[in-house]
Amino acid sequence: MTVKEEQTTISVALEDLLREVKGLQADGYRLVQIGCTDVGGAYEINYSFDKNYQFKNLRLTVGPDIEVPSISGIYWAAFVYENETHDLFGIPITGINIDFKGTFIKSGEKYPFSVTRSGGDRCRNA
Amino acid sequence: MPKRIVVPFGPQHPVLPEPIHLDLVLEDELVVDVVPSIGYIHRGLEQLVQKREFTEYVYVAERICGICSFMHAVGYSQGVEHIMGLEVPDRARYLRTIWSECSRLHSHLLWLGLFADGMGFENLFMRSWQLRESVLDTLEDTTGGRVIQGTCKVGGVRRDIGQEKLDEMHRALDPFEEQCRDLGDVFLNDDTVKYRLKGLGVISKDEAYALGATGPTARGSGVAMDHRETGYAAYGDIGFKPVVETAGDCYARCAVRVKEVYASIDQIRRAIDQIPEGPLDVKVKGTPNGEYFSRVEQPRGEVIHYLRGDGTKHLSRARIRTPTLANIPMLVKMLPGAQLADVPVVVLSIDPCISCTER
Numbered sequence: 273m274t275v276k277e278e279q280t281t282i283s284v285a286l287e288d289l290l291r292e293v294k295g296l297q298a299d300g301y302r303l304v305q306i307g308c309t310d311v312g313g314a315y316e317i318n319y320s321f322d323k324n325y326q327f328k329n330l331r332l333t334v335g336p337d338i339e340v341p342s343i344s345g346i347y348w349a350a351f352v353y354e355n356e357t358h359d360l361f362g363i364p365i366t367g368i369n370i371d372f373k374g375t376f377i378k379s380g381e382k383y384p385f386s387v388t389r390s391g392g393d394r395c396r397n398a
Numbered sequence: 399m400p401k402r403i404v405v406p407f408g409p410q411h412p413v414l415p416e417p418i419h420l421d422l423v424l425e426d427e428l429v430v431d432v433v434p435s436i437g438y439i440h441r442g443l444e445q446l447v448q449k450r451e452f453t454e455y456v457y458v459a460e461r462i463c464g465i466c467s468f469m470h471a472v473g474y475s476q477g478v479e480h481i482m483g484l485e486v487p488d489r490a491r492y493l494r495t496i497w498s499e500c501s502r503l504h505s506h507l508l509w510l511g512l513f514a515d516g517m518g519f520e521n522l523f524m525r526s527w528q529l530r531e532s533v534l535d536t537l538e539d540t541t542g543g544r545v546i547q548g549t550c551k552v553g554g555v556r557r558d559i560g561q562e563k564l565d566e567m568h569r570a571l572d573p574f575e576e577q578c579r580d581l582g583d584v585f586l587n588d589d590t591v592k593y594r595l596k597g598l599g600v601i602s603k604d605e606a607y608a609l610g611a612t613g614p615t616a617r618g619s620g621v622a623m624d625h626r627e628t629g630y631a632a633y634g635d636i637g638f639k640p641v642v643e644t645a646g647d648c649y650a651r652c653a654v655r656v657k658e659v660y661a662s663i664d665q666i667r668r669a670i671d672q673i674p675e676g677p678l679d680v681k682v683k684g685t686p687n688g689e690y691f692s693r694v695e696q697p698r699g700e701v702i703h704y705l706r707g708d709g710t711k712h713l714s715r716a717r718i719r720t721p722t723l724a725n726i727p728m729l730v731k732m733l734p735g736a737q738l739a740d741v742p743v744v745v746l747s748i749d750p751c752i753s754c755t756e757r
């Protein structure tokens with residue numbers, strides 16, 4: 273089976289995130305998804321982009337209390353993924369263009385995928 | 399200046415059996431802004447991956463959605479196979495393609511019926527679902543299940559389709575295509591349908607791409623992007639070209655799905671013609687250790703199964719990005735400018751699947 277697709281993952285520092293995302297947008301990449309993974313006391317956030325089946329990930333690793341800037345000023349549609357990431361993991365994401373303030377995913381338990389379970393209470397969006 | 403009012407749409411609405419809520423900001427009858435809201439029935443299925451063995455989770459993946467269940471199973475299985483370096487036998491790849499295209503057929507025919515119902519065209523709704531029944535019958539004959547097939551597994555497939563049945567399916571394709579073309583002719587050429595859909599909910603190609611739209615929603619705006627082009631399963635062998643329309647309105651999105659029905663019939667025909675003999679699966683040894691973003695083209699667009707294994711029998715993470723979630727921003731952009739009475743048709747034009755969205 274030959275799949276004509278390339279996947280690359282690049283680690284990115286918090287302070288470089290917006291610059292890297294702007295660069296990808298300027299190169300004509302579309303935003304595919306933003307997903308979060310609990311990596312044992314910290315979160316790994318994958319920002320996935322695609323252009324002609326070239327799949328690129330920017331990987332940001334942050335602690336539960338770290339504020340992450342929204343990329344919705346660059347990719348307008350990012351608000352769905354960022355609100356989801358906030359509501360499920362409790363990650364404070366600042367400056368989302370449409371900020372649901374914790375009501376996008378109406379879970380019975382607050383921040384159900386959170387590492388600390390209480391980490392999200394410190395979230396400014398909540 | 400007209401007074402602005404907010405009219406709630408959903409979470410329970412006649413055109414959508416699944417819960418999504420839209421706050422529609424209106425000036426008289428004109429929609430000027432929209433705020434979407436989901437998350438009423440979020441099931442947290444992604445977390446179940448940590449409690450089910452990686453070979454068992456395929457059953458959970460299939461149950462994310464009752465319409466494109468087989469393709470969720472393919473997406474998940476392909477991801478694990480890539481991490482573990484498993485080479486799926488050729489016959490299994492072809493069978494996955496045949497069942498995937500049957501799923502696309504029944505999904506598109508289901509949507510065409512719902513769309514016709516949304517327009518108030520009840521006869522067209524009934525005819526679409528009548529044709530869908532024959533696809534479901536084929537799925538039941540070949541897999542044992544109309545909705546949840548249960549035939550895809552890590553390493554291959556669980557069931558074969560015998561040559562006699564494949565020949566029967568092949569013979570049935572010509573009359574079925576003729577019936578589908580008669581149906582499609584109404585959707586594409588009927589004056590009432592055209593009057594109702596043309597120029598409604600327009601999104602340009604650049605806007606669709608920038609919003610990260612996917613599937614027929616993107617292709618209706620001229621974005622020629624379909625993950626089957628990468629050649630997963632047997633698509634690389636049987637050949638594939640995306641169906642694209644350029645107008646970006648509800649009619650264009652409908653036309654893409656109508657023409658994809660014809661294309662799926664052709665894909666099944668070619669897969670049956672070329673399917674090789676051979677084993678159905680490979681033995682799965684060891685446990686997955688690594689990560690992969692597995693991408694598959696579902697009826698509503700590209701689905702992503704991000705899978706991560708740490709060498710144990712449970713995956714440590716499954717993150718599933720479904721096409722409807724990616725298409726919600728498109729919906730927010732396409733509704734302003736529509737009349738209130740057109741909102742159900744515009745909403746349906748992205749073929750929303752909330753079951754997928756609330757995985």
